[in-house]
Amino acid sequence: GARWDVYFKANIHSAESHAQANELLARLWHAITELPGEQRDAFTFGFEDEAGQDLFTVLLGAGIVTWDELADGMQRSVEEIAKLRTQMPMDGSLTADVLGTERKNVWKWRYRAIRKLKTKLEV
Secondary structure: OHHHHHHHHHHHHHHHHHHHHHHHHHHHHHHHHOOOHHHHHHHHHHOOOOOOOOHHHHHHHOOOOOHHHHHHHHOOOHHHHHHHHOOOOOOHHHHHHHHOOOHHHHHHHHHHHHHHHHHHHHO
């Protein structure tokens, strides 16, 4: 009986943590879609979670977005999203190449994106 109680409580805690993580991911995704395009792309292309997964993989895996919603939010085609996903997470040089700009702009855009996202997610 005591073992089942511990097991049950651990599973409830795990489910609550999972739900909270998904809620935060959904809020993050919404905030990302409100960023200016350069900031959105610079942040998204370089995003890497603690397991080394890119943002597209995390969002799709958690069921936060579909491929169509992801493409719509990134203002790109599904085909382009699929191609970009194979290159992510990108370092500053690759992001600059993909965006047709200099690395210093990528770092500036990522910095600004992170500042805006922190503000939006603290609310």
